[in-house]
Amino acid sequence: MSVPLVSLRGARYAYEDGPTVLDGLDFDVAEGRALALLGRNGSGKTTLMRLLSGGLRPDAGQLSVDGTPVTYDRKGLLRLRTSVQLVVQDPDDQLFAASVAQDVSFGPLNLGLPEPEVRARVAEALAALDIARLADRPTHLLSYGQRKRAAIAGAVAMRPRVLILDEPTAGLDPDGQERLLDTLSRLRASGTTVVMATHDVDLALRWADDAALLTPSGARTGPAPALLSRHQLLAEAGLRLPWGVAVEGVLRARGLAPVDGELPRTAEELVQLLGVRRV
Numbered sequence: 001m002s003v004p005l006v007s008l009r010g011a012r013y014a015y016e017d018g019p020t021v022l023d024g025l026d027f028d029v030a031e032g033r034a035l036a037l038l039g040r041n042g043s044g045k046t047t048l049m050r051l052l053s054g055g056l057r058p059d060a061g062q063l064s065v066d067g068t069p070v071t072y073d074r075k076g077l078l079r080l081r082t083s084v085q086l087v088v089q090d091p092d093d094q095l096f097a098a099s100v101a102q103d104v105s106f107g108p109l110n111l112g113l114p115e116p117e118v119r120a121r122v123a124e125a126l127a128a129l130d131i132a133r134l135a136d137r138p139t140h141l142l143s144y145g146q147r148k149r150a151a152i153a154g155a156v157a158m159r160p161r162v163l164i165l166d167e168p169t170a171g172l173d174p175d176g177q178e179r180l181l182d183t184l185s186r187l188r189a190s191g192t193t194v195v196m197a198t199h200d201v202d203l204a205l206r207w208a209d210d211a212a213l214l215t216p217s218g219a220r221t222g223p224a225p226a227l228l229s230r231h232q233l234l235a236e237a238g239l240r241l242p243w244g245v246a247v248e249g250v251l252r253a254r255g256l257a258p259v260d261g262e263l264p265r266t267a268e269e270l271v272q273l274l275g276v277r278r279v
């Protein structure tokens with residue numbers, strides 16, 4: 001088997017004066033696979049994401065990139081941050097500069113890149129998030145969805161190999177969610193591995209190649225359609241059955257689904273498969 005891009009082995013983490021959140025956790029991020037991280041409130045998704053991106057250091061265990069152990073000195077963390085970037089859930093915890101362009105340029109400037117390279121990266125990231133027109137706007141005057149995009153652009157400007165997003169669709173309207181998913185698809189097509197924490201099982205089924213469920217008995221990872229069909233496991237993780245899985249059961253039972261073909265992952269695909277006219 002190939003070496004995972006990012007891996008945690010035997011990770012334990014407890015907050016000071018807080019609970020032990022993760023213990024003996026093995027977790028891999030495979031290059032090129034879209035990974036959805038799911039689990040109930042307080043199950044440790046955010047903590048795990050901060051461990052994977054170096055914001056937190058495990059009390060025990062080892063984080064590796066390409067099989068090389070990460071060191072937590074300045075050089076090691078800088079190397080980690082050029083590979084792995086985290087976008088936190090609340091953009092207001094991430095944005096701090098006066099304008100969008102200044103905020104997005106912060107990471108590349110910190111890498112000590114020459115000015116033209118920084119400018120090119122900022123332009124590329126703003127274009128990728130479709131917010132080039134907001135470049136000179138003060139971040140605090142943007143809408144929530146625009147601030148989310150600006151925060152993601154800041155991570156994209158680092159050209160990470162893995163982009164980790166903590167509940168990126170939370171608080172976005174349906175169109176905003178679709179646009180974000182399109183953006184993530186384009187980033188994936190250009191070679192970025194994307195990991196997303198979400199509570200939305202339907203979104204996970206539709207978007208992810210793999211799913212990881214944080215349950216009280218540990219993390220379970222596997223191909224999203226298989227993992228998100230396991231009723232018992234979903235119940236353990238405090239999740240409900242995705243609509244797509246329920247629909248698949250009905251389609252198969254009625255002989256309406258291709259035996260080994262791709263199953264519909266969205267309402268639009270279902271309509272197309274059944275050949276029903278849109279009402």
Ligand SMILES: Nc1ncnc2c1ncn2[C@@H]1O[C@H](COP(=O)(O)OP(=O)(O)OP(=O)(O)O)[C@@H](O)[C@H]1O
Nearest residue numbers: 015018019021039040041042043044045046047048
């Ligand atoms: N800074 C902190 N200090 C102490 N305890 C914390 C801290 N941050 C999180 N915790 C605790 O760690 C556990 C895991 O929290 P975490 O934020 O990782 O969960 P989560 O899966 O992201 O939850 P949610 O779905 O609500 O975002 C919880 O019990 C939480 O109370």
Ligand SMILES: [Mg+2]
Nearest residue numbers: 045046047166
């Ligand atoms: Mg969280």
